[in-house]
Amino acid sequence: MNGTLLVLGGRSEIGLALAERLVAEGATTVVLAARRSDELDAERERLAEAGAATVDTVEFDADDLSCHREVLDEVVARHGQLDTVLVAFGILGDQQRAETEAAHAVAVVHTDYVAQVSVLTHLTNLLRAQGTGRLVVFSSVAGVRVRRANYVYGSAKAGLDGFASGLADALAGSGVRLLLVRPGFVIGRMTEGMEPAPFSSTPEQVADAAITALRRGRGEVWVPRVLRPVFAVLRLLPRPLWRRLPR
Numbered sequence: 001m002n003g004t005l006l007v008l009g010g011r012s013e014i015g016l017a018l019a020e021r022l023v024a025e026g027a028t029t030v031v032l033a034a035r036r037s038d039e040l041d042a043e044r045e046r047l048a049e050a051g052a053a054t055v056d057t058v059e060f061d062a063d064d065l066s067c068h069r070e071v072l073d074e075v076v077a078r079h080g081q082l083d084t085v086l087v088a089f090g091i092l093g094d095q096q097r098a099e100t101e102a103a104h105a106v107a108v109v110h111t112d113y114v115a116q117v118s119v120l121t122h123l124t125n126l127l128r129a130q131g132t133g134r135l136v137v138f139s140s141v142a143g144v145r146v147r148r149a150n151y152v153y154g155s156a157k158a159g160l161d162g163f164a165s166g167l168a169d170a171l172a173g174s175g176v177r178l179l180l181v182r183p184g185f186v187i188g189r190m191t192e193g194m195e196p197a198p199f200s201s202t203p204e205q206v207a208d209a210a211i212t213a214l215r216r217g218r219g220e221v222w223v224p225r226v227l228r229p230v231f232a233v234l235r236l237l238p239r240p241l242w243r244r245l246p247r
Contacts, residue, residue, distance in 0.1 A: 003029075003083030003133075006075055008060060008119060010034035010043055013188045014138060015088030017207035020050040022084060025211070028053040031075050033060035034089075054079075062089045062115045063107075069122045076126070084134040084214075085123055087116060092190050098152040105152050112156035117163055124167065127176040135178040136210060137164040141222070144182070144231045148243045168219050181210050183223040197246070199224055 005022055007015045010032030019030055030052045032040050037057040044055040056079065060071050076082065093108035120135065127133035142150055143157030161180065168178040183206045185197035206223045213221035222228040234242070 003081045004075065004079040005030045006033065006072075006082055006085045007031070008033045008062070008085065008087050009089030010037065010040055010057065010060075012086075012088035012090075013190075013203035014183075014186065014206045014210075015086045016043060016046060017203045018086055018088075018136065018210050019047055021207055021211040022214075023047060023050045023052045027083065029056070029079050030054070031056045031058055031079060033058045033071060033075070035059070035061055062119070063111055065115060065118045068115075068119045072119075072122055072126055081130050082123075082127065082133055084136065085127075086136045087120060087123075088136075088138055089115070090138070093153055095150050095152055108152050109156045109159075112153065113159040113163075116160050120164070120167060124171065124176070128171075128174050131175040133176045134214065135176065136214070137178060137180050139164060139180055139182045141182055141184045141227050141231060145235050145242070147245055149246055165220075177217065177219075179210065179213055179218065180220040181206065181213075181223065182220065182227070183209075184227050199227055199230070 005019060005027040007019050007030065009015050011034050023030065030047050032043055032055065034040060037059045040057045044057065047055045058071055058075055061067060090112050091108060093104065098105035098108060120137065123135060127135070137160070139161040140157040142154040143161045146154035146158055161182070164178060164180045168180065171178055183201055185191065185200040186203060186206060187196055187200050188203050201223050209221050209223040
């Protein structure tokens with residue numbers, strides 16, 4: 001790998017797990033972008049132990065759309081062109097709160113959809129100008145068919161999934177590739193205290209599937225793979241039954 005690996009969402013469990021695998025495949029310079037970037041010592045040490053020659057950090061507030069291009073330009077100025085960018089930030093939010101507090105519902109959608117659209121558009125312009133690069137976007141099966149139990153988060157993921165799918169088509173022939181990752185329930189910090197759903201996975205399993213898809217040049221990957229046929233059937237489930245499904 002030539003160029004820099006940028007992780008937008010430098011504390012993301014999935015993002016860090018995938019970054020470790022990319023370092024093992026030759027990524028020598030990693031930049032972790034997150035809020036409170038001066039508190040990423042553990043994350044920096046983890047990637048240095050994985051073999052990265054340089055692990056830098058940059059302050060990044062995903063919700064502040066006005067800073068997106070500035071942060072990307074700063075990374076390029078310090079470390080040269082980008083090879084792979086993991087867009088790994090996001091929040092789950094509180095569904096019950098979002099159903100009554102409009103501001104919270106909007107905050108979830110802003111982080112999980114609007115901010116992603118903004119930074120992906122800036123990244124697309126930057127990577128197209130380079131003529132090369134890879135984008136990894138984390139969608140969710142929650143957006144494939146939105147459920148009553150988490151419709152605010154699911155709606156944001158549905159929007160992101162559609163945007164990323166269209167963007168991947170728009171990038172065809174540009175030298176830039178986009179991998180869309182659709183995991184099911186991921187057991188980790190974000191879902192702590194929740195009952196795991198069927199076909200759950202860990203951040204490490206999601207990262208394993210993503211690195212395999214990157215090696216093969218694929219455009220999308222479901223994690224685990226069985227969720228693809230499962231949701232092909234669930235899309236046809238009558239609405240009265242669908243609305244009764246849990247998260």
